[in-house]
Amino acid sequence: MNIKYLWGKTLFPILLSFHFTTTAVAQSVFETVVPAPAHLGVNVNTEDVPFWKTLDNDHQDDWDERVLHYPADWRIAKGNDGRWITFPHGWKHREGSDGRIVAYPSSFYTQEGDDGRVIAYPYSKWRYFEGGDGRGVAIPRDWDVDENGNSLWGKNIKAGSDNRKIVVPPGWESDQGGDSRLIAYPAGWLTDHAFDKRLIAIPPLSPWKTTWGRDGRMITYHEGITSRVVEGNDDRKVAITNNWYYRSGPDGRIKQRPKSTIKTPLTFDNPAQIALMKKLKEDVELSDEEYHDYLLYIYLNKD
Secondary structure, eight states, X not given: OEEEOTTOOEEEEOOOBOOOOOOHHHHHHHHHHSOTTOOSOOOOOGGGOXXXXXXXXXXXXXOOSOOEXXXXXXXXXXXXXXXXXXXXXXXXXXEOTTSOEEEEOTTOEEEEOTTSOEEEEOTTTEEEEEOTTSOEEEEEGXXXXXXXXXXXXXXXXXXXXXXXXXXXXXXXXXXXXXXXXXXXXXXXXXXXXXXXXOOEEEOSBTTEEEEEOTTOOEEEEETTTEEEEEEOTTSOEEEEETTEEEEEOTTOOEEEEESSSOOOOOOOSOHHHHHHHHHHHHHHTOOHHHHHHHHHHHHHTOO
């Protein structure tokens, strides 16, 4: 594991670890470490979700064997790939030729890549690109221009040797793991991997720990918000958030949700995803409630 500071020099190997939270202490520290346009303050108040439901074999005849927790007033839908997703009422949804359903706010534009997967984005503010693997990705237009406002034509969209493109926010670094997948992370963060060679990004602060399951995938978690780390029947480790309920289906994958109406942070293992979500709120001028819904949609439906 290498530690890199803002000028990008490798100083010394060090074992540290991470996860995302929104405590006042952590947020103030992150703002000194992580460059614009984003810090790690991602706070979704689950007090706004008074009742939860769980999709499992007791509630759906054609269950896909994946546990799906969702707010009681949200919708659920199933694609031809057999997978169920959940999304807020009032959102639209579209199925790609790959059979996967994507849901999105009504003002968003959708586009299908050569791989058959649909993505949704604000057309007037973001720009679409496609990787050599056929998967599409969208980047904010003002992240794709130089200091004079001239288009960079995707300079901040990069790909690993797997040809999968990702957005690298301005001022961030990128690196590729032994699995050929590229990741983006803020300058000053650490990177490491376990036996599957999949690289992860780790904030260089002590409350964060790392571990891995029998599947060889490394995960990161924050000691202050984690009650335990458990391994599912799929051999993947999962960090269970304090006061959260969890269970798994026949697929072996553990899914969790809050036990009650409490304030709690959502955790995301992709820092670039956080940066993009914050930028989306700014570009589309989402209300706090709409932003909350978008974050929760991403979290509940993640692979």
